[in-house]
Amino acid sequence: MGPESIETMQRAIEAWNREDLDAFLATWHPECEWRPAFPRSLEGVGVVYRGREGIARAWHGVRGVWKEYRLEPEDAQPVGDQLVAVGRVIARGIASDLELDSGWSALASFRDGLAIRAWDWLDREEAFRAAGLEE
Numbered sequence: 001m002g003p004e005s006i007e008t009m010q011r012a013i014e015a016w017n018r019e020d021l022d023a024f025l026a027t028w029h030p031e032c033e034w035r036p037a038f039p040r041s042l043e044g045v046g047v048v049y050r051g052r053e054g055i056a057r058a059w060h061g062v063r064g065v066w067k068e069y070r071l072e073p074e075d076a077q078p079v080g081d082q083l084v085a086v087g088r089v090i091a092r093g094i095a096s097d098l099e100l101d102s103g104w105s106a107l108a109s110f111r112d113g114l115a116i117r118a119w120d121w122l123d124r125e126e127a128f129r130a131a132g133l134e135e
Contacts, residue, residue: 005083005110006076012115013071013085021059025052029114034058037089037104037120068092071104079131083108086124107131 008027015023028034033050036058049058062069073087084107091100105127108118121127 004113005078005108008110008113008115009076009083009085009106009108010073013073017070019063021056024059025055027115028052028055029111029116031111032115033117034115035119036062037122065094066091067094079107079128079133081109082131083110084127084131084133086127089122 012024012027015021015027030052032052032055033048034055035048047058049055069089069091071087071089073085075087076083076085078084084105086103086105089100089102089104092098100122102122103124104120104122105124106118106120107127107130109116119127119130121130
């Protein structure tokens with residue numbers, strides 16, 4: 001796990017926060033899969049999105065519900081060949097006054113400098129547990 005993985009994660013979060021879909025997709029490997037936190041928070045189930053087309057569907061899904069969905073990363077550290085990132089997620093609903101201010105964590109793997117697999121949680125410790133560690 002090199003510094004380029006942390007840089008890729010930073011670029012992805014920056015693109016997400018400025019709502020730049022093309023830049024966000026450019027951080028994902030073509031064979032990627034993403035299990036974001038937001039479907040579990042909305043639907044109670046985890047959905048896995050595959051490929052850049054799937055990532056784009058997830059993007060549009062969250063943007064269709066939340067007028068704001070911003071990640072505030074606080075730390076990222078390598079764990080073996082994966083990267084654990086933690087921080088906060090701040091979100092505000094479009095059709096309601098629903099607001100979310102929650103801990104957030106992600107566990108990501110990379111190939112060729114791009115994210116190949118990422119799982120997110122609305123919990124600061126879950127990514128560490130998934131990686132076999134405690135924070």
